[in-house]
Amino acid sequence: MGNGNTAKLHHYVPQGYLRGFAGTQDRVTAVPLDRSRASFTTSVKNVAAQTHFHTVPGANEPDGFEKMLSVLEGEAVGIIRRMEAGEFPVSEEARMSLSYYLALQAVRGPDTRKTIERLQAKMVRVEVGAGGRANVTRWIKKNLGFDATEEQAQRIWDEATQPGGPPITISTVGHIKHMIDTAEHLAKYLVTRPWLLVRFDRRSLITCDAPVSLIRDSSDVDPWEGVGFATAWGISVPITRKLGLLMSDPMVMIERFEAGDPMIQEIRAAVVGGRLDRTERGTTAMERLFNEHTAESAREYIYCHPDDVRFVPDELHEPTLINMDAGGFMDAEFDGEPWFGDGALSNAEEDAGTPRIAGGA
Numbered sequence: 001m002g003n004g005n006t007a008k009l010h011h012y013v014p015q016g017y018l019r020g021f022a023g024t025q026d027r028v029t030a031v032p033l034d035r036s037r038a039s040f041t042t043s044v045k046n047v048a049a050q051t052h053f054h055t056v057p058g059a060n061e062p063d064g065f066e067k068m069l070s071v072l073e074g075e076a077v078g079i080i081r082r083m084e085a086g087e088f089p090v091s092e093e094a095r096m097s098l099s100y101y102l103a104l105q106a107v108r109g110p111d112t113r114k115t116i117e118r119l120q121a122k123m124v125r126v127e128v129g130a131g132g133r134a135n136v137t138r139w140i141k142k143n144l145g146f147d148a149t150e151e152q153a154q155r156i157w158d159e160a161t162q163p164g165g166p167p168i169t170i171s172t173v174g175h176i177k178h179m180i181d182t183a184e185h186l187a188k189y190l191v192t193r194p195w196l197l198v199r200f201d202r203r204s205l206i207t208c209d210a211p212v213s214l215i216r217d218s219s220d221v222d223p224w225e226g227v228g229f230a231t232a233w234g235i236s237v238p239i240t241r242k243l244g245l246l247m248s249d250p251m252v253m254i255e256r257f258e259a260g261d262p263m264i265q266e267i268r269a270a271v272v273g274g275r276l277d278r279t280e281r282g283t284t285a286m287e288r289l290f291n292e293h294t295a296e297s298a299r300e301y302i303y304c305h306p307d308d309v310r311f312v313p314d315e316l317h318e319p320t321l322i323n324m325d326a327g328g329f330m331d332a333e334f335d336g337e338p339w340f341g342d343g344a345l346s347n348a349e350e351d352a353g354t355p356r357i358a359g360g361a
Contacts, residue, residue, distance in 0.1 A: 082094075
């Protein structure tokens with residue numbers, strides 16, 4: 001049971017981090033990607049948050065994960081403040097801690113949750129549709145655990161095979177597990193890159209609701225393909241309005257590792273130990289690199305110091321909470337006939353928690 005002191009408003013971008021972009025009284029300006037809406041200035045406690053976003057209903061401590069995040073965020077913000085004060089390179093321990101914090105930041109927002117739900121919905125759509133209409137009751141029994149009436153079977157068939165798939169909601173526990181597992185995997189792609197800390201004087205950086213940005217290699221011949229943490233030329237993060245962190249090309253390590261270079265462990269030690277890190281004075285070009293990628297990474301809002309609105313790029317994309325999608329056979333049309341002669345069904349992946357499908361028992 002809860003102890004009566006459960007936090008209700010959960011931030012998916014930490015307040016301590018946002019204060020690095022705030023003006024007096026911890027106020028930031030929020031710029032909606034939906035340009036039909038006006039920008040506004042408010043306290044950092046009012047932005048990048050949702051009510052009970054991390055609450056686990058029925059747990060002994062429903063906001064236990066939120067409290068754990070607060071400890072991790074406090075450590076990371078402390079490292080950022082020391083970097084701001086001139087400490088760089090940071091210790092190997094601090095590098096590990098900050099890398100995990102940034103990896104977690106990349107997957108903790110509503111966009112990750114919505115994307116998981118979208119992909120799971122499409123998976124269920126293909127699974128049900130490929131099995132054929134005659135096999136829906138069998139699929140319901142196997143996956144939802146009840147014997148469906150004809151009316152229920154028809155409703156689930158209609159919902160499952162509609163464009164985009166059925167309405168699916170993953171559990172908070174499913175999202176939390178995905179966050180922890182994915183952040184542990186992604187952190188290694190941050191810690192093993194050379195770090196460039198850029199200090200700005202006259203120009204400033206903006207941030208957003210998804211501030212970890214992947215930078216594509218400018219020589220990429222297939223710009224339509226996605227870019228990931230392992231393949232990105234760089235990963236940029238606005239640390240404060242006057243401090244940007246650019247984690248640059250990891251290919252030196254990757255190529256030497258693949259070539260079996262006997263010096264790879266020494267090279268890794270040099271990278272992780274910060275011996276390849278450097279500091280650079282911010283330029284107009286570097287400000288634009290950070291701010292344009294931050295704006296591109298944003299999902300719904302850009303945040304900045306009230307005096308820095310002029311650094312928000314003029315061209316902004318439409319808001320979206322989907323950061324990945326699947327097409328091809330996932331969007332196939334179904335005519336009710338099974339794709340396989342025996343109507344065999346496959347199991348949907350369960351790597352993000354058990355989905356709840358509207359129309360069930």
